Amino acid sequence: MTTRRPLRADAVRNRARILGAAHEQITARGPEVSMEQIAAASGVAVGTLYKHFPNKTDLVAAVVAASFETVADDAEECLRRSDAGSPAMTEFVAFLTRLMDTTASNHAVKAAAHELNADHSAHPAMRSVETRVTAALSRLIATAQTQGELRGDFGIDDLYLMLSTLPADQPPAARTRWLALLLTGLTAR
Known part of the structure; x- marks a missing residue:
């Protein structure tokens, strides 16, 4: 070795x-x-x-992986603030808002990755990043449900499904409206 x-x-x-x-x-x-x-x-x-x-494919994959590292750091910070007493739903919504903005600004990078077939999911850092994001957001979701703010049947797979439809190529007002409509269906009240 x-x-x-x-x-x-x-x-x-x-x-x-x-x-x-x-x-x-x-x-x-x-x-x-x-x-x-x-x-x-x-x-x-x-x-x-x-x-x-x-080569450029490796570079683009690394850029995408670095973006995901930032997302993982943000998710874990939201969880830390929630554990320290901040309402979990407030942290969850703030995370989603930042993620929307990041996704919109990284839209060109993702398009480049797709065009170059840069498989960022195979990048060595991606597996640990995905695990970090999933763990932090799963706990944040569970806490928001325990606090009575998020519907009980919403899970991490639902979040990933929701994010797969994020309108990253739309203007900020449209993205904000998209999130507001989704949150209406997600809140427990």
């Missing part, structure tokens, strides 16, 4: 800059943005970019 050495500090910084620039460039220009443009935007040499990401 081989063990991987941890990345040096400059390599960690370069990787973070590449991921940030890739997200920005793909969002602005779509999947046709070149690796050279991403390298220039990140301030690294093209060789450095290719050392971290051998």
